Amino acid sequence: MRTRYAPSPTGHLHLGHVVNAIYVWGLARAAGGRVLLRMEDHDRVRCRREFESSILEDLDWLGFVPDDGLHPILRQSERDDVYRNALEQLRRTHHVYACACSRKQISGERYEGICRERGLADAPGRGLRVRIDEGVETFDDLLLGAIEQDPAHQCGDLLLRDRNGNWTYQFAVTVDDMLQGITDIIRGEDLASSTGRQLRLRQMLGGTGRPRFAHHRLILKPGGAKLSKAAADTGVRELRQSGMTPEDIIGTAAVAVGLTDEFMPVPAHRVPAFFRDSPPAARIHRASSQ
Ligand SMILES: [Zn+2]
DSSP states (O other): OEEEEOOOSSSOOBHHHHHHHHHHHHHHHHTTOEEEEEEOOOOTTTOOHHHHHHHHHHHHHHTOOOTTOSSSOEEGGGOHHHHHHHHHHHHHHSOEEEEOOOGGGSOSSOBOOTTTTTOOOOOTTOEEEEOOOOOOEEEEETTTEEEEEOHHHHTBSEEEEOTTSOBOHHHHHHHHHHHTTOOEEEEEGGGGGGHHHHHHHHHHTTOOSOOEEEEEOOOBOTTSOBOOTTOGGGBHHHHHHTTOOHHHHHHHHHHHTTSSSSOOOOOGGGTTHHHHHSOGGGGOOOOTTO
16 A cells, blocks of 8 residues: 655645644554655645745654655656656547636636637647546545546546646646555545546556545534635644644644544554544545535
8 A cells, every 4th residue: 555645835734734644644554554745836836845844844743754755755846757748648549639718718617628629739828638538437435435426527628737837736646646656545525526537537648557545524614614724723833833742733633523532632653543443434424525
């Protein structure tokens, strides 16, 4: 088993990241697997190196240590050649085309294929998409159970590179998970809807084998809104400054997603116990977004 912890350095670490770390390290360690670290800094506008340093420092302080070290750190921003190669491979067998639509022109999540047959040249200021055919993707999520998704209806033709020249999350993460040999993808349930399209893209890229998925609960603010990275009351930096220990912070994250019934301090090396003592299946819950 090989899984990955893959933060985007668009802000400091917060309790939502800590929840993800509990699941990633916990499930990996309980199964004797390895955790690789990947910086998902494909968005060159929003990502900053100072956030990367801060995330790494907080993770280390909390006690979550990746298995393949940090030298070098795998950064999406430094893998342009890798994504370019994958794009060329995709072009050989699938319809990849330039798209001139702005975000405003695309209402909702689904792209209607406006530029599919326009034959536009690949030029600065244009995105690149790949045609997605109809068909259902199914996967058996460790935490959410069986899920069916039809990417052509959900999102339409997938954006691979945006108008600013950034590789998209969907493309970069699919390529990286394949090339890094990731067997288990463990992430928040807000990304469950991306899974069918990533499985499809993987097949289109000639990927063999299928990763397993676990989409875990997110910490919600009172009222049900997803936690924002800006929220000062949940930032690991702020919590550290207030005197909380690593065990306090991990324990706070654990109770916030129901891994414990009441708060108790939890050191990082104890997180596998959440998944050893009671199998994840016992914690199955249905995401409202499904
Ligand atoms: Zn378009």
